[in-house]
Amino acid sequence: MADHGRPTTPVDDHLARILAAVEPLPPATVPLSDALGLVVASDVVAALPLPAFDNSAMDGYAVHQRDVVGATPESPVHLPVVGGIGAGAATIDDLAPGTAVKIMTGAPVPPGATAVVPYEWTDRGSHEVLIEHPAVVGQNIRRSGEDVDAGDLLVSAGTVLGPRHLGLLAGAGEGRVEVRPRPRVVIVSTGSELREPGQPLGPGQIHDANSTLLASAARAAGASAYRVGSVADEPGAFLETLQDQISRADLIVTSGGVSQGDFDVVKAALRDRLWFGDVAMQPGKPQGFGTVDGVPVFTLPGNPVSAYISFQLFVLPALRTLQGRHRVVHPLRAARCSKGFGSAYGKRQMVRAAYDAGLVAPVGGHGSHLLGDLAAANALIVVPEETTEVRAGDTVQVLLLDEEF
Ligand SMILES: Nc1nc2c(c(=O)[nH]1)N[C@H]1C(S)=C(S)[C@@H](COP(=O)(O)OP(=O)(O)OC[C@H]3O[C@@H](n4cnc5c(N)ncnc54)[C@H](O)[C@@H]3O)O[C@H]1N2
Numbered sequence: 001m002a003d004h005g006r007p008t009t010p011v012d013d014h015l016a017r018i019l020a021a022v023e024p025l026p027p028a029t030v031p032l033s034d035a036l037g038l039v040v041a042s043d044v045v046a047a048l049p050l051p052a053f054d055n056s057a058m059d060g061y062a063v064h065q066r067d068v069v070g071a072t073p074e075s076p077v078h079l080p081v082v083g084g085i086g087a088g089a090a091t092i093d094d095l096a097p098g099t100a101v102k103i104m105t106g107a108p109v110p111p112g113a114t115a116v117v118p119y120e121w122t123d124r125g126s127h128e129v130l131i132e133h134p135a136v137v138g139q140n141i142r143r144s145g146e147d148v149d150a151g152d153l154l155v156s157a158g159t160v161l162g163p164r165h166l167g168l169l170a171g172a173g174e175g176r177v178e179v180r181p182r183p184r185v186v187i188v189s190t191g192s193e194l195r196e197p198g199q200p201l202g203p204g205q206i207h208d209a210n211s212t213l214l215a216s217a218a219r220a221a222g223a224s225a226y227r228v229g230s231v232a233d234e235p236g237a238f239l240e241t242l243q244d245q246i247s248r249a250d251l252i253v254t255s256g257g258v259s260q261g262d263f264d265v266v267k268a269a270l271r272d273r274l275w276f277g278d279v280a281m282q283p284g285k286p287q288g289f290g291t292v293d294g295v296p297v298f299t300l301p302g303n304p305v306s307a308y309i310s311f312q313l314f315v316l317p318a319l320r321t322l323q324g325r326h327r328v329v330h331p332l333r334a335a336r337c338s339k340g341f342g343s344a345y346g347k348r349q350m351v352r353a354a355y356d357a358g359l360v361a362p363v364g365g366h367g368s369h370l371l372g373d374l375a376a377a378n379a380l381i382v383v384p385e386e387t388t389e390v391r392a393g394d395t396v397q398v399l400l401l402d403e404e405f
Pocket residue numbers: 189190191193194206207208209210211255256257258259260261264283284285286300301302303304306368369
């Protein structure tokens with residue numbers, strides 16, 4: 001679709017161009033304490049059974065089940081107590097028939113014992129115990145390997161490690177795990193008008209919102225983000241910053257300086273090395289992408305809303321690909337739109353919106369500078385290129401900005 005004569009690239013083509021250029025980071029083995037949220041690079045198989053040995057599920061007495069078959073409160077079974085076994089006990093004697101041994105939860109069950117009778121069913125005797133209820137074979141015994149057997153799959157490649165996976169790996173004795181490392185993302189804002197937040201503004205100056213916005217979005221997506229701050233509209237200075245950062249980045253995101261202006265620094269500096277052009281979307285039309293020294297570089301438009309939406313549509317899938325994730329593109333869900341609005345033909349519109357329980361409504365104005373409206377939104381209504389009007393009550397496709405996927 002042409003926009004005032006300039007050709008535009010469909011959103012899906014631009015995304016395909018990006019995904020074709022990015023692959024998962026080489027795996028690294030890290031301690032479990034550093035692995036939360038990272039993606040497993042190769043299947044992890046249990047080296048040991050879990051539990052590692054038969055052990056007691058209750059504090060009580062290990063017995064031969066046959067010895068307590070007839071036990072009742074009126075006619076309890078009497079057994080001599082031959083000792084005690086605590087959790088961590090290393091050497092355990094066989095349990096002779098007609099005897100009981102005190103046993104604590106988690107302690108190894110002695111060879112010969114076939115059931116554990118809990119304290120509550122007994123008089124808690126130390127030398128001799130009265131047992132008032134019968135037990136079935138295996139009662140209160142946690143069998144070796146009943147949770148996980150040696151050779152079982154603990155976590156498969158592609159799993160995003162959460163607390164429960166890490167707990168399982170730890171319990172199974174794995175101290176380290178092979179993962180895709182956390183991508184290092186470098187964020188650079190461009191624009192001579194930009195000042196660091198917290199600094200006073202001179203005439204014509206504005207605070208740099210984008211580097212904080214994009215670095216936070218990268219961190220929220222599981223990256224380790226380094227915010228360079230802003231560089232002036234001067235290609236030499238910009239290239240120097242880029243060159244300085246490239247060796248410590250897995251992905252670089254710049255904002256500003258990519259449209260039609262007289263001082264479009266990013267385009268001027270990288271014209272020969274990256275693709276620059278218009279993508280058929282609103283906001284986020286002017287885009288640039290390519291690799292520099294093998295590192296993917298995204299040059300996003302400067303308007304903060306455009307930059308953020310471009311991040312969600314294009315940078316996030318690349319970041320997730322580096323992480324080795326299987327699902328890289330935001331899922332869409334159907335929702336009922338409670339308020340009508342118009343949309344430009346030929347562009348995919350990303351309308352800031354508030355979503356709740358299947359209902360969605362646009363938030364604020366269309367301007368790509370409206371940070372207040374962006375902060376009030378939690379979703380984007382994704383309006384297809386050929387749709388020019390959405391009416392109240394229509395079903396629309398919605399992208400939830402804070403959704404885990
Ligand atoms: N003649 C044309 N002008 C513009 C077009 C066009 O097609 N023809 N496209 C417009 C669209 S759409 C966008 S989006 C912007 C993109 O421009 P740039 O990427 O070159 O970005 P800048 O000009 O540097 O900045 C645009 C706008 O955003 C503000 N900005 C920039 N960086 C930050 C930051 N880090 N924090 C906060 N605000 C920032 C900047 O001050 C400008 O107001 O171009 C349109 N123009």
